[in-house]
Amino acid sequence: MQNLNTLVVFARVAESRSFTTAAQRLGLTSSAVSKAVSRLETELGVRLLNRSTRLVTLTNDGASFYDRCREILASVEEAERALTLTKATPHGRLRVQMPVGFGRRVAVPALRQLAQRHPGLVVDAELSDRVADIAYEGFDAAIQIGQVSDERLVARTLCRLRFTALASPEYLAKHGEPQTPDDLDQHHCLAYVSPITGGYRPWEFAKDGQSFSKRVSGNLNVNHADSLVEAAIAGMGIVMISNFIAVNAITGGQLKPILTDYVAPGPKVYVVYPPTRVASLKLRAFIEALDQAVSGVDQAFDRRA
Structure with missing residues (x-):
């Protein structure tokens, strides 16, 4: 395998189930993404993806390989984060999705403060009561209330x-x-x-x-x-x-x-995110802001309950 970039390309296709969507997120052409995955399949000697005109799905070998790719990429991101943590600050675009009530009362006020503390961070928040497909839709994280059914995601308990x-x-x-x-x-x-x-x-x-x-x-x-x-x-x-x-x-x-x-x-409230986002500084800052926000709600509530 020539470099880790090929793994990144494959992982993004596996997450989004689309060459076009993966290409947009990577800043590449759809043709370049398709060729990179084909070269990887040739190198490994197995078919990783089932391709159709409407959807891209993982083969059994592809699913197993994707699980290992996530672990490898998360380890690489963690190593990079460890090297730069003392100097780095959250920056870039953070895309999150959350229920309307929790978002309006708890999360959005916390996100306002987060954006003020980190001018290099751009927050795109969707407030809706649907359960989003995080990896497929390209969200960095989401807030879910109740049981998390998507086993592909890391689920961190925020509060009850x-x-x-x-x-x-x-x-x-x-x-x-x-x-x-x-x-x-x-x-x-x-x-x-x-x-x-x-x-x-x-x-x-x-x-x-x-x-x-x-x-x-x-x-x-x-x-x-x-x-x-x-x-x-x-x-x-x-x-x-x-x-x-x-x-x-x-x-x-x-x-x-x-x-x-x-x-x-x-029910419990969870922050859920793909394993590949675990080392993200902006994700960690988001979770810390939510922790502080829910702690304030619980303290205020306990004083009056």
């Missing part, structure tokens, strides 16, 4: 969500404060409508090691977390919402946590 029942002081003064989840049957509850199923998301509770759920609804149910918080602040009912969405309303005294003896552990 907590969903707490909340109501405005005015609502509680008028209707009383429920003491158990069963008391919610006598109250107005503002439910989250799933945009996928059209049903209401059940409220999860736990006490004495036992977990259980309860389905609730009221005369206003919305598929937008911020709108539910606004309705609860207006005194329209009780809402169950995640800590990062509610923290400002709680610390500001607009909403009060209730049923705090029944708070159930929520």
